[in-house]
Amino acid sequence: MKVLIVGSGKTVYFLCKSFTAKGYEVVIINRDHQECVQLARDLSATVVCGDGSDADTLEDAGAMYAEAMLAITPNDQDNLIICQLAAIQFCVPRALALANDPENAEVFQELGISAFSTTHIIGNLIEQRASLEQVINLLPVGEGRVNVTEIHLDEASPVAGSALSEVTLPKSALVAVVIRENKPIIPRGDDRLLEGDRVVIISLPENHGQVLKIFTGNRK
């Protein structure tokens, strides 16, 4: 797979390193000549020095053969135009833009460009991980469309002592495994949840908060 990355700094360097390790062909586009020289020296990627929102630069970088475009410059306007150019003029099948201003993530989506906001992602991580001590693990799968969460049931958990069938879960959530004294149990409806259990829950992000509340109760 050929991936184009427009941007600078450590993110680009490490992304490129991890992509090339996976066997992807990476082309980096960067405006700063000195940084380009450094990147070319340190990485086994092709580095093109130029403006990523310029069609000629994209052509030099081989955009017509690229399968993915990643625009992660610090300027939202550049990221949007780079991705639109890649998608419209070069028919790159996947173009992803960084929205530095989290509100622009939605704006880009409405303009037809997939976008993500690091502020949003980090914010969510902190909220989900740090604010609830009993949430032990959180793993997004399926590009973040599914959450796998491990919750420790302590004495304050409203579901400790109830049979699984008595716990009302939202439709798209499932208790996959209960780990009791280090032994995994695939629970059935008549199995009881006990204090000290670790339950592994599969849920969708939209009802994730609700699911957390059911197992940990209302606390801050």
Next chain:
Amino acid sequence: MKNSLYIIIVGCGRLGSYLANQLSRVGHSVVVIDADEQTFHNLSPDFSGFRVEGDATRIAVLKEAKLKQADVFFATTHWDNVNLMVAQIARKLFHVPHVLARVYDPHREEMYNQLGIETICPTSVAAEMFLLAVASGRAEEGKEK
């Protein structure tokens, strides 16, 4: 068309301020947006519109300028990408009836016309004027002979 239009101009440089002064003078309600407060000095003393200091690529700033109510939207900053982004937001998300963006790069102009964004490219306009001058110069030369 209404007699008095609500016009938003992004960028208060030479072009933006010129448009703002002229349009305000003939009685339109004008709002200028620029990230640099200094550029508001380009506005004439009789400019009766509003000034919004802020980065127009932030949707909050555009909302502050009441983009929803705008009849006309001009993007005149020095950066093509800024102009193209805010013009698309005005046209596609806020359905402003008349949107125009200044774009220096003639290549970019093509693509955005495809996307339904009207653009004015000073390079193309100037080139046409020059070519016209050459053509008419020749014509006059021909007459003289």
